[in-house]
Amino acid sequence: MKPYVSITLATALEVASSPLSLLVMLAAMALEVFAPVFHYHQFGDPTRMARDAALSALLTCGAVFAVFGAIRAVRREIETGTQEMALAHAVARGGFFLAKAAGVAVAFAVFAAAVAGTAVTMFTGAAIGGAIAEQTAQLARVYGPCVAVGVAAIVLPLALAAALNRFFRFRFVLTAFFIAAGVSVAGGAVSAALSGGDCLRLVPAAVLVACPALVLLSAAAAFAVRFRANAAAALSGVVLAAMLPAMDVYYRAESLSRGGSIPLGDVALAVAAALPAVAGFLIFGIHFSLNRE
Amino acid sequence: MRAFLDIFLLELRALSRSWSLAMLSAASAAWMLAVPRLVVGDGTAEGMREVCLRYGLGGVMALVTVSMLAAATGSLARERAAKRLQLTMVRPVRYFTIAAAKIAALASAGAAVLALACALAPFAAGTAVEGRRCVHVLHPVMPSPAEEAKAMYAEYMKSPDTPEAVKKARRSTVLRILETRAWDRYETVRTNSTARWRFRFDGVEAPRSGEVSARLKFSNTYNARQDVSGELRLGALSAVVSNLTQAVLVFPLADRGGDAGEEGVLTFRNDGKDALMMRPRRDVELLVPADSFVWNLLRSWAEMAAVVTLVVAFGVFLSAALGRPVALFTAIVFLLVSEMSPSVVEQYPDEFGATLSDRIGLMVARTVADATHPVSSLTPLERLSRDECVEPREVARAVAVNVVALPILLAFLAAFILPRKQEE
Amino acid sequence: MTMEPEIVVSLNGVSKTFRDFWLRPTVVAVDALSLGVRRGEVFGLLGPNGSGKSTTIKMILGLLSPSAGQVRLFGLGPRSVAARRRLGYLPELSYLHPFLTAAETLRYYAGLCSLPRREAARRTRELLAMVGLEDVANRPVGGFSKGMARRVALASALVGRPELLVLDEPTSGLDPISTKEVKTLVKALARGGMTVLTTSHMLADAEDICDRVMILNHGKSVAEGRVAELGTSLEEFFLAKVGDVQDFALAPFLKG
Numbered sequence: 001m002k003p004y005v006s007i008t009l010a011t012a013l014e015v016a017s018s019p020l021s022l023l024v025m026l027a028a029m030a031l032e033v034f035a036p037v038f039h040y041h042q043f044g045d046p047t048r049m050a051r052d053a054a055l056s057a058l059l060t061c062g063a064v065f066a067v068f069g070a071i072r073a074v075r076r077e078i079e080t081g082t083q084e085m086a087l088a089h090a091v092a093r094g095g096f097f098l099a100k101a102a103g104v105a106v107a108f109a110v111f112a113a114a115v116a117g118t119a120v121t122m123f124t125g126a127a128i129g130g131a132i133a134e135q136t137a138q139l140a141r142v143y144g145p146c147v148a149v150g151v152a153a154i155v156l157p158l159a160l161a162a163a164l165n166r167f168f169r170f171r172f173v174l175t176a177f178f179i180a181a182g183v184s185v186a187g188g189a190v191s192a193a194l195s196g197g198d199c200l201r202l203v204p205a206a207v208l209v210a211c212p213a214l215v216l217l218s219a220a221a222a223f224a225v226r227f228r229a230n231a232a233a234a235l236s237g238v239v240l241a242a243m244l245p246a247m248d249v250y251y252r253a254e255s256l257s258r259g260g261s262i263p264l265g266d267v268a269l270a271v272a273a274a275l276p277a278v279a280g281f282l283i284f285g286i287h288f289s290l291n292r293e
Numbered sequence: 294m295r296a297f298l299d300i301f302l303l304e305l306r307a308l309s310r311s312w313s314l315a316m317l318s319a320a321s322a323a324w325m326l327a328v329p330r331l332v333v334g335d336g337t338a339e340g341m342r343e344v345c346l347r348y349g350l351g352g353v354m355a356l357v358t359v360s361m362l363a364a365a366t367g368s369l370a371r372e373r374a375a376k377r378l379q380l381t382m383v384r385p386v387r388y389f390t391i392a393a394a395k396i397a398a399l400a401s402a403g404a405a406v407l408a409l410a411c412a413l414a415p416f417a418a419g420t421a422v423e424g425r426r427c428v429h430v431l432h433p434v435m436p437s438p439a440e441e442a443k444a445m446y447a448e449y450m451k452s453p454d455t456p457e458a459v460k461k462a463r464r465s466t467v468l469r470i471l472e473t474r475a476w477d478r479y480e481t482v483r484t485n486s487t488a489r490w491r492f493r494f495d496g497v498e499a500p501r502s503g504e505v506s507a508r509l510k511f512s513n514t515y516n517a518r519q520d521v522s523g524e525l526r527l528g529a530l531s532a533v534v535s536n537l538t539q540a541v542l543v544f545p546l547a548d549r550g551g552d553a554g555e556e557g558v559l560t561f562r563n564d565g566k567d568a569l570m571m572r573p574r575r576d577v578e579l580l581v582p583a584d585s586f587v588w589n590l591l592r593s594w595a596e597m598a599a600v601v602t603l604v605v606a607f608g609v610f611l612s613a614a615l616g617r618p619v620a621l622f623t624a625i626v627f628l629l630v631s632e633m634s635p636s637v638v639e640q641y642p643d644e645f646g647a648t649l650s651d652r653i654g655l656m657v658a659r660t661v662a663d664a665t666h667p668v669s670s671l672t673p674l675e676r677l678s679r680d681e682c683v684e685p686r687e688v689a690r691a692v693a694v695n696v697v698a699l700p701i702l703l704a705f706l707a708a709f710i711l712p713r714k715q716e717e
Numbered sequence: 718m719t720m721e722p723e724i725v726v727s728l729n730g731v732s733k734t735f736r737d738f739w740l741r742p743t744v745v746a747v748d749a750l751s752l753g754v755r756r757g758e759v760f761g762l763l764g765p766n767g768s769g770k771s772t773t774i775k776m777i778l779g780l781l782s783p784s785a786g787q788v789r790l791f792g793l794g795p796r797s798v799a800a801r802r803r804l805g806y807l808p809e810l811s812y813l814h815p816f817l818t819a820a821e822t823l824r825y826y827a828g829l830c831s832l833p834r835r836e837a838a839r840r841t842r843e844l845l846a847m848v849g850l851e852d853v854a855n856r857p858v859g860g861f862s863k864g865m866a867r868r869v870a871l872a873s874a875l876v877g878r879p880e881l882l883v884l885d886e887p888t889s890g891l892d893p894i895s896t897k898e899v900k901t902l903v904k905a906l907a908r909g910g911m912t913v914l915t916t917s918h919m920l921a922d923a924e925d926i927c928d929r930v931m932i933l934n935h936g937k938s939v940a941e942g943r944v945a946e947l948g949t950s951l952e953e954f955f956l957a958k959v960g961d962v963q964d965f966a967l968a969p970f971l972k973g
Contacts, residue, residue, distance in 0.1 A: 020618035027626065038654040068618060141648075166739050230313065230363070299828030303814065310816040376812045383778045384829035384877070385802035712796065715780050 011103020028061035033150035054119030066217035117188030222285030304398035365608025388708035433490035442471035613707035631665035731786035761927035805879030815859025830877030
């Protein structure tokens with residue numbers, strides 16, 4: 001089991017140390033922070049905007065992160081020949097593929113946690129801003145300190161990672177990736193505590209949105225074993241297009257309106273519906289791995 | 294020149310032998326033919342034609358833009374990563390030639406796929422091409438909104454009605470507000486009075502009976518659906534106006550006898566019982582016959598190809614400076630922001646009463662909108678689908694800016710970066 | 718009175734320091750190196766891994782710019798098109814476009830050297846025959862063995878009839894027969910008046926083909942001289958200058 005854990009961790013670090021991963025994560029967080037802040041785009045309802053921006057960021061940026069992360073992780077091993085080095089040890093081909101996919105999933109989980117953390121912060125900020133607006137009869141705005149936490153989760157990791165790189169030669173991208181995730185999750189936890197947990201309604205919705213991304217991740221990983229990067233990305237696009245008609249099962253922003261929440265049973269059902277697709281693509285990936293020459 | 298051609302051909306070979314070009318062409322053709330079956334029109338043949346042209350060609354345009362951007366962002370970055378670029382760079386070839394040839398090749402490939410889609414468009418739309426004509430859309434001769442804004446500035450700032458916040462604002466901000474107002478400036482046509490708008494027919498056929506139309510939109514402050522009546526006159530041509538307000542109406546002008554009006558001046562006499570309001574810059578147009586649909590399709594293709602060329606040039610430039618995934622991501626973010634910015638700027642011309650964050654957002658949107666104007670302002674499909682002429686001078690400007698000037702500039706920048714990037 | 722041969726490549730006090738993002742020096746790859754390669758000679762740049770051979774070659778080719786000192790190629794800056802017109806380069810690995818055939822590859826590089834089409838076609842045939850690949854001229858090089866790809870790369874370095882041929886580890890990855898063929902070819906080219914600058918790990922190969930060698934260690938020149946005048950084998954000379962097996966980290970393991 002140990003070799004597979006090593007491969008999984010190495011893959012997670014590989015994905016996290018890619019500049020694209022950091023860019024996608026920061027772009028998602030920036031979308032979450034700035035979309036509800038700009039008065040002109042919130043239509044006087046920053047809570048709705050915070051919610052929609054968070055789920056959209058997780059859906060779109062999550063798909064990009066999952067697809068490119070999986071293709072890069074799997075394809076590079078094949079093209080640089082490092083897969084053969086690993087397979088020369090006591091590592092099964094199918095297990096190697098699963099460990100790679102699991103590694104990408106671990107990196108994706110960090111990404112999703114970061115995006116969810118910022119989402120909770122901004123959702124709380126919007127709710128506090130709404131309450132203040134009711135008292136003062138002014139236009140609702142996101143509560144300033146929450147915006148500051150959101151901005152800090154984007155800027156602070158870059159500054160800290162730069163300093164750590166400058167003085168201790170830490171790897172910039174990897175350091176920034178994990179600090180951003182840490183600051184975002186910490187900010188989200190503090191916000192959740194401040195709001196009495198109301199903003200955690202967003203979490204089941206985020207879990208639902210992560211399901212299609214995981215399907216895409218497994219599909220992209222499987223395709224990358226068999227096809228080149230461009231073809232694998234195109235085929236993943238086809239999978240995404242095929243999932244679009246069922247997307248309202250996973251994108252449940254409206255269910256959160258007017259203090260609503262998503263029943264955990266719905267989440268469990270949707271996750272159960274996504275699992276066969278994930279398993280199916282992983283089986284394809286194992287099949288491609290075993291028959292790859 | 295020889296080196297340029299060889300790099301150009303190499304890039305095309307890379308596209309064709311990786312099947313990318315074939316797959317893109319097949320996907321584009323399939324989309325053009327599938328659109329009439331996928332998109333529900335309004336039930337009329339004309340409606341379906343509009344759907345096919347706008348969504349069919351629009352979809353192919355989006356597909357080609359993204360695909361070519363992906364290829365462009367990989368063009369130099371992947372060669373550099375595979376260390377093949379250094380083999381080209383040690384040959385007697387200017388770095389500018391390398392970048393320019395790659396831009397030209399990818400732009401040509403994109404243009405070829407667009408040409409295929411355009412060739413399929415009439416079949417997909419299911420309408421006869423032969424005999425179909427497009428029209429020039431002429432606007433009244435007036436000072437440009439920017440000129441009008443400048444002319445109004447001093448008076449506006451002196452006016453006691455102008456808010457203090459505006460008076461303290463920067464000149465450029467006030468001019469922007471006045472320019473927006475100039476676009477929407479209403480002209481009131483009182484009952485039993487006549488409004489006059491002068492038109493210039495430079496480079497277009499003189500209006501003939503039955504071939505020229507006036508397209509107008511009447512408004513009034515009282516009723517959204519109120520009868521309008523009156524008479525339009527252009528030289529010896531005239532039309533009777535009798536319809537409802539708030540709709541865009543087209544009135545064919547024909548020789549119906551009566552007193553000939555002033556040449557080149559469209560007049561409207563309001564015979565109705567209420568005053569009407571019109572924005573001359575937006576609501577008054579003359580439609581004059583132009584050339585055939587095929588020529589219009591060709592000009593639309595040229596404009597779309599010009600956009601693709603600039604996008605490709607930007608991708609190649611980014612590819613010189615960044616790794617492929619980061620270059621692609623950066624390019625897509627730029628593309629999305631540039632698509633969104635013009636609408637933000639149009640909706641919010643001023644930042645009075647805005648918070649700091651809003652002001653920053655508007656400043657970013659304005660800067661991006663200004664910088665990406667050469668691409669974002671080119672939208673030929675809407676006009677093509679309505680049989681409005683995509684004007685040759687506009688196409689010439691698009692080609693000069695998007696195909697020649699900016700790609701050359703971006704190729705120079707890429708050439709400047711290329712050797713420096715080797716140092717890493 | 719004998720004429721001094723023209724200096725084709727000259728490096729004058731050239732240093733190259735690689736820096737990180739913060740502009741702190743990370744590696745001094747080449748340190749105050751001066752050398753001159755004369756027209757018609759085969760000059761070998763020898764040294765252990767990391768001694769600065771490839772960095773020196775890249776500065777000569779204009780792919781890297783020196784941090785200090787001056788590099789001249791035919792009396793010109795190495796990035797000038799005029800200097801590059803007289804240059805051929807074989808990199809350490811072949812780096813070919815996998816989708817091109819062998820003939821297309823040569824025609825492509827002939828085009829970059831501005832050879833007219835007819836001459837490019839003739840030169841392609843000639844060079845493919847020279848490297849023994851006429852039979853596979855129309856096969857994509859992506860499917861070639863390492864040795865075949867190496868031969869295509871060598872042919873493409875020669876396609877523009879260069880006056881200076883820069884070879885980075887020319888025999889790497891070649892079998893003994895191919896190695897011998899390459900050495901014979903280099904000697905023949907030198908006899909024909911071509912200047913050759915080569916790097917090599919294979920001291921025996923360098924001894925066979927080089928007129929003059931420079932040994933680099935830690936970016937500095939530790940010795941320079943004519944191979945014929947060394948008075949000992951190049952290997953012994955090299956080890957004397959660079960360090961014996963005891964100097965390597967492997968030594969304790971070898972001693973058991």
